[in-house]
Amino acid sequence: MLTEDDLLARRRLLPMKLMFDDLHARMPWEDIDNVVFDVGNVLLLYSPDKLMHDLLPGQEALYPALLHRVFLSPYWTEMDRGMMTPEEAIAPMSSGHPELEDAVRTLMLNWRDLKDVIAEGVATLRKCKEMGKKVYVLSNYNDQAFAYIRTKYDFWGLVDGFVISGQEHLVKPDPAIYHVLEKRFDVTLERTLFIDDSHVNIEAAMHCGWQGIHYHQPGQLSAFFDLKA
Structure with missing residues (x-):
């Protein structure tokens, strides 16, 4: 491929x-x-910045890491490809970064509602x-x-x-x-x-x-x- x-x-x-x-x-x-x-x-x-501001107000310090770990990650592409669900993407997106897990979960479970x-x-x-x-x-x-x-x-x-x-x-x-x-x-x-x-x-x-x-x-x-x- x-x-x-x-x-x-x-x-x-x-x-x-x-x-x-x-x-x-x-x-x-x-x-x-x-x-x-x-x-x-x-x-x-589709605006990752707007999604983060709407879903994670007051957590601006996390935005740069979330942009790369979530929206620019290969796991996002695999979701687009239909090979991974949003729920399945939470663990690999936050792997090694436990401080991001709650924020990643919030984004993954709610981003579709804010378009x-x-x-x-x-x-x-x-x-x-x-x-x-x-x-x-x-x-x-x-x-x-x-x-x-x-x-x-x-x-x-x-x-x-x-x-x-x-x-x-x-x-x-x-x-x-x-x-x-x-x-x-x-x-x-x-x-x-x-x-x-x-x-x-x-x-x-x-x-x-x-x-x-x-x-x-x-x-x-x-x-x-x-x-x-």
Whole structure:
């Protein structure tokens, strides 16, 4: 299995491709049939700093260690891959650091509840449906947490289908997870647009033949998709 470092090294040898919103000033609706959305930081806010402040107020001294032991750890990736539950991750995340165990447990058992909707992303999803496009979700997400958020937010009723890392045991930017979506929904690659907050994930999609938008600043989607205020 290729590691993320392997994938990054491979992409350095590939020619750089232009983002869809660099090629076009406004969304050319006639050129796209399918729009694929990431969840974290596209539809729902994912901010480790905000989660720690909300769940562990007054424990700021622990935040740097928790960032690395929890959110940037390989165990988080294994949760995304569906190989470990949040409950199972508590022990290895706090191993050798008993002073972190209670904080890690609090984060692991409650982080899924504190996700703010990104209005711009959801408005873009709604606009795509209004324009008659198929709308899909492709996200690195723990399968238990994903099952929860599907019951919490009403925008899921607009989604035509999804591919979730925790269910497929594959994570972006592995090309294999993009191929799952391609085959499952029989999409035409060059007429499929992916929106993600990770440049690496967008590059992977584009090298699979998709179009891509790296969503990294507020207002970016509103301008490109001509969303009304």
